[in-house]
Amino acid sequence: xxxxxxxxxxxxxxxxxxxxxxxxxxxxxxxxxxxxxxxxxxxxxxxxxxxxxxxxxxxxxxxxxxxxxxxxxxxxxxxxxxxxxxxxxxxxxxxxxxxxxxxxxxxxxxxxxxxxxxxxxxxxxxxxxxxxxxxxxxxxxxxxxxxxxxxxxxxxxxxxxxxxxxxxxxxxxxxxxxxxxxxxxxxxxxxxxxxxxxxxxxxxxxxxxxxxxxxxxxxxxxxxxx
Amino acid sequence: xxxxxxxxxxxxxxxxxxxxxxxxxxxxxxxxxxxxxxxxxxxxxxxxxxxxxxxxxxxxxxxxxxxxxxxxxxxxxxxxxxxxxxxxxxxxxxxxx
Numbered sequence: 001x002x003x004x005x006x007x008x009x010x011x012x013x014x015x016x017x018x019x020x021x022x023x024x025x026x027x028x029x030x031x032x033x034x035x036x037x038x039x040x041x042x043x044x045x046x047x048x049x050x051x052x053x054x055x056x057x058x059x060x061x062x063x064x065x066x067x068x069x070x071x072x073x074x075x076x077x078x079x080x081x082x083x084x085x086x087x088x089x090x091x092x093x094x095x096x097x098x099x100x101x102x103x104x105x106x107x108x109x110x111x112x113x114x115x116x117x118x119x120x121x122x123x124x125x126x127x128x129x130x131x132x133x134x135x136x137x138x139x140x141x142x143x144x145x146x147x148x149x150x151x152x153x154x155x156x157x158x159x160x161x162x163x164x165x166x167x168x169x170x171x172x173x174x175x176x177x178x179x180x181x182x183x184x185x186x187x188x189x190x191x192x193x194x195x196x197x198x199x200x201x202x203x204x205x206x207x208x209x210x211x212x213x214x215x216x217x218x219x220x221x222x223x224x225x226x
Numbered sequence: 227x228x229x230x231x232x233x234x235x236x237x238x239x240x241x242x243x244x245x246x247x248x249x250x251x252x253x254x255x256x257x258x259x260x261x262x263x264x265x266x267x268x269x270x271x272x273x274x275x276x277x278x279x280x281x282x283x284x285x286x287x288x289x290x291x292x293x294x295x296x297x298x299x300x301x302x303x304x305x306x307x308x309x310x311x312x313x314x315x316x317x318x319x320x321x322x323x
Contacts, residue, residue: 007313014309026302030295032281041290088299090306090314179319 008168012092024094027081050077057213065220075104076213083164083205096164101157109153112220160212167202174198 011018034043053076058069079095086093094100116124128145129138178191240249250258262268284294307314316323 004313004317007310012306012309029277030298032285040286040288042285042295085299085302088303088306090303090310092306 005169005172008090008092008172009096009165020092020094023092024082027078027085030081031077061220068220071108072213072216075108075216076209079160079209079212080205083209086164086168087199087202087205093164093168095160096168098157098161101160102153105153105156105160108216109156112216113149115220156212156216164205167198167205171195171198171202 011020012023013019031046032043034047038044039047050073054069054073057072057076058066061068082093082095085091086096113124128142128149130141130145133141174191174195178188178195181188181191247258263271280298284290284297
């Protein structure tokens, strides 16, 4: 039981070769490219959803910030599809690995910060000091704001990892508890119901993607629009 | 007249390399398998052909249904089950583990 808890999170191997790359590339098969003006149903639905989310995501940016829309939409689609595929039984979720989330968070965050510093140096440095602080508090506050700036990529990555890992673990635990309780008592009905509700709430992994991209969006927003 | 019949009879026999799998006789199967293209380009071509065959049959149709997508997801689930069978077989229902 102790070893079984974390085996879904080990690197998937097949005949001794890690196939993580293949599993990461699997969601690409589920998003075909539109070829015509009017496509088949799957592509139409995906196009409609993409348009909806991209409008929602990018309408608060000025034209310079909207050049990032392709990046944001592909990030969003990747994380959504990976998390939703991880809801299938026995599947491996790449976004539950901290290494991968750090690899996504740090370059993107660094890109926004560097862009802000290059284009609007004074304004982005001025962000380090909130408005209207007493004079004697300024040095300490600048340090605090710098630390909070550097924590941003770490927070992005760890947020996603911890959420996905914790929810998967919880489902495993509650599911095995249900099976163990079947022979003992009929509180299992209650517990199965808990699993059901947890699963539904977990489908809001999509909401987590919203959180991810929105946080990223907020930092870019701050840099570009002042 | 005889030459025309000869040519006609020869056009019935397709070279082994170009035969489809269902037309290969059982005795010729090993040599057919060995004659396939196993270069990376050949394997990529095989995957591409397989993908488009499935796509054009189930998804790229006028009234596609949820079955096209769910077959893919079911196959993915089965693949993952087979991959993790070694750890899963300890979780069978028995009295003493």
